[in-house]
Amino acid sequence: MNEQIKQIADRLKGLRDALELQPEEMAQVCNIDTNTYLGYESGVKDIPVSVLHQIAQHYSIELPTLMFGNEPRMSSYFLTRKGKGAAVERTKAYKYQSLAAGFINRKADPFMVTVEPNRNEVPFTLNTHPGQEFNLIIEGKCLLRIGGKELILEEGDSIMFDSMREHGMKALGNKPVKFLAVIL
Structure with missing residues (x-):
C-alpha cells in the first residue's frame, strides 16, 4: 500500500x-x-x-x-514556487501537486497533475464531484472522457466542464501528460 x-x-x-x-x-x-x-x-x-x-x-x-495533513494559514496570498507544491502520488499513474495548499478559504482548488502513460491499457477510472473543473494541458497529449464523449487534448488546449458528469483522463503515447486542474 x-x-x-x-x-x-x-x-x-x-x-x-x-x-x-x-x-x-x-x-x-x-x-x-x-x-x-x-x-x-x-x-x-x-x-x-x-x-x-x-x-x-x-x-x-x-x-x-x-x-x-496541513492546515492552510495564509489569507492575503500563498506563493508556490515551480515544482514545490505539496504533492501526493495517489497511484503510479497520477501525481497531484497542490498549488494553493497554504491559502485559507479558497474558492477553488488548483493542482498540477501528472498522468503517466498506461502501458498495460487498463481502463481509466471515471469520477464525479459537485461543481466545475477546468483543465489546461501543459505537456503531452491525453484522452479525456466526459460522459459518453471522448476528446483528444494536446498542449495548450483547455476545457471547462460540469464535474458532475463522469470524467477521466489517460495519457496518450509514451509521454506523461501534465495539466493544470482547477476544481471549483
Whole structure:
C-alpha cells in the first residue's frame, strides 16, 4: 500500500471519528456505497481527489488538510514556487501537486497533475464531484472522457466542464501528460 494513500485514509477515518459519523453517512455524502467508502478509509482502495473534495466541501474543511495533513494559514496570498507544491502520488499513474495548499478559504482548488502513460491499457477510472473543473494541458497529449464523449487534448488546449458528469483522463503515447486542474 502506498504510504501517502494510507496517511490520507487515516486522516479520513480521523475526520469521521471526530465528527462522530457512521461510514454510511460519509458514503452518502460521496454518493458511493459503504463498502467503497470503507475501502478508501482503510487505504485498500485509491481515494479519488473528487471524493476528498466532496467531503471537504460538505464538512467545511480545507482539501489540503485531508490530502496533506496541513492546515492552510495564509489569507492575503500563498506563493508556490515551480515544482514545490505539496504533492501526493495517489497511484503510479497520477501525481497531484497542490498549488494553493497554504491559502485559507479558497474558492477553488488548483493542482498540477501528472498522468503517466498506461502501458498495460487498463481502463481509466471515471469520477464525479459537485461543481466545475477546468483543465489546461501543459505537456503531452491525453484522452479525456466526459460522459459518453471522448476528446483528444494536446498542449495548450483547455476545457471547462460540469464535474458532475463522469470524467477521466489517460495519457496518450509514451509521454506523461501534465495539466493544470482547477476544481471549483
